[in-house]
Amino acid sequence: MESSSSRSPSSPSPEPIQFPVNLNCTTNNQPDQRLNLGKRKVPDEMDFFADYKKDGGGAPTFDDDATDLLLQTAANTGSDQSMVETGTFSICDHRGKSQLGVLKTELEKKNLENQQLKEMLNQMTNSYDSLKMHLLTVLQQQKEQQNVHHNRGGEKEGQNCHSNELIMVPGKFMDLGLAVAADTDDASSADKEMGGGDHIDKSPENKAPRLMRADSPKNSVDQATEATIRKARVSVRARSEAPTMTDGCQWRKYGQKIAKGNPCPRAYYRCTMATGCPVRKQVQRCAEDKNVLITTYEGNHNHPLPPAAMAMASTTSSAARMLLSGSMPSADGLINPTFLARTFLPCSSNMATISASAPFPTVTLDLTQTPNPLQFHKTPSNQFPFPFPNALGGVGYEEPPNFDDKIGGNDGPPIFDETEVSYEEPSNFDEEIRRYDVPLIFDYECDNIILMVDYEK
């Protein structure tokens, strides 16, 4: 935050900002770089010196210069050149030897602790993987049972009935999801899915089951979830004085309506970043609180997104995938999406809700109650336990033409180093950050940036 917020807003050339999400505290932003710690070979180092600097524990008489000198001693074992050059050898000699031992012990302790933490992480990852596989297996079994049921009793009712019946039943979004085309990489099919740019899902064929690939259970479930999410909507509630949310995409207004029960007009936008992009959004102010802007996204982008747009898209798509996945049936019945939301989003337990009463499953992200704006969170790796490529809101994993120049990668989304998150923002990123007071959540395992937008100032 320091590097992004302290920089002059009128800085002509954007420099990479170092988000302080640093697992290993390599402290690039620490003012004192004389330690030259970057040459050390320990990859997963921790800044155990911060303890000394903070509370002086174990070395109460240290000042920073003395600490540096001692560390030089430790780094240059066998050579006293540095100490001689500083002219403080006699002062630090005895204290340095004792402190060197303390530091070595501390280093070993931290390495051991680091190893234990790694083992814990591995165990948690393994448990998560096994749980996920178990869930997918159960889902597949239930799906097969449902297919058998519909084959027996639902044949004369036709395909439309098949999907319509399921549409309103919580926990059966999987079947609803199968009713939509899955080939969204194809812009034309995506457009067709949205009604060819005219009407959304008004043709009966759009509701007919069209895709049931006999892939592995995992693929089948993932595809179904993916399709469901394409169908789903994500509603974002945020406080804003602006007429619309700036989410990084380009939108064209194509309609406005006064909806029932809300005196504020509802505006309809479609994405204009690419021809034929099926993504729509609706913007409406809350009837109860005019300061609250409700933005509802629908559809998938068929084009690459700029980083700023990817952030918002990641938020919506992640929420959709998480909560819709949580709405799928489990062995013990319906998994409570609120439970999942509070499990995976503990910092925002009241933020995410899901509605199955609407024609489409709708996820609502309430960002008007963000507890800690401007606070960076290091999320657990299982915060969003499902992959979310190109899901709702469209996290396009294709780079824009100049994406490589900005991110520095050739394949896929921006890759964040596990030990140091570095990211070069677009030219207006600082402005966006300040404008929205955006705290960032990094899901480092998924290489995902999640913008939690709090418009309230």
Added chain:
DNA sequence: CGCGTTTGACCAGCGC
């Protein structure tokens, strides 16, 4: 002149 917004009309779905 091109592009985006506004706004009334139109259409489809749904409930009664």
Added chain:
DNA sequence: GCGCTGGTCAAACGCG
């Protein structure tokens, strides 16, 4: 069948 409602279209309009 009718009316209500949500969603979209498209002509008119404004702006740079």
